[in-house]
Amino acid sequence: xxxxxxxxxxxxxxxxxxxxxxxxxxxxxxxxxxxxxxxxxxxxxxxxxxxxxxxxxxxxxxxxxxxxxxxxxxxxxxxxxxxxxxx
Numbered sequence: 001x002x003x004x005x006x007x008x009x010x011x012x013x014x015x016x017x018x019x020x021x022x023x024x025x026x027x028x029x030x031x032x033x034x035x036x037x038x039x040x041x042x043x044x045x046x047x048x049x050x051x052x053x054x055x056x057x058x059x060x061x062x063x064x065x066x067x068x069x070x071x072x073x074x075x076x077x078x079x080x081x082x083x084x085x086x087x
Contacts, residue, residue: 001026003033 002019003026009016016037019025024038066072079086 001036003028005029006034 001024004012004016006027006029009025009027016025020037021039024036024042026033027035027037076086
């Protein structure tokens with residue numbers, strides 16, 4: 001990832017934006033990275049992937065909790081007891 005100081009980023013804003021379309025650009029203040037400028041499409045895809053990963057982790061946690069619950073019954077068993085046919 002390309003990196004540059006905030007003072008230089010202000011002076012070369014147009015160049016920074018052009019560069020950010022090719023790869024993320026880290027902006028530093030006193031040598032510490034503070035923000036990253038990146039292409040909007042990449043940012044949207046990254047955030048969507050992060051949301052998906054969070055959702056999958058939540059589903060996995062619920063599944064693990066249900067598997068450990070001795071009172072949890074499979075849907076097919078409940079449907080059979082109630083006389084409901086599942087397709």
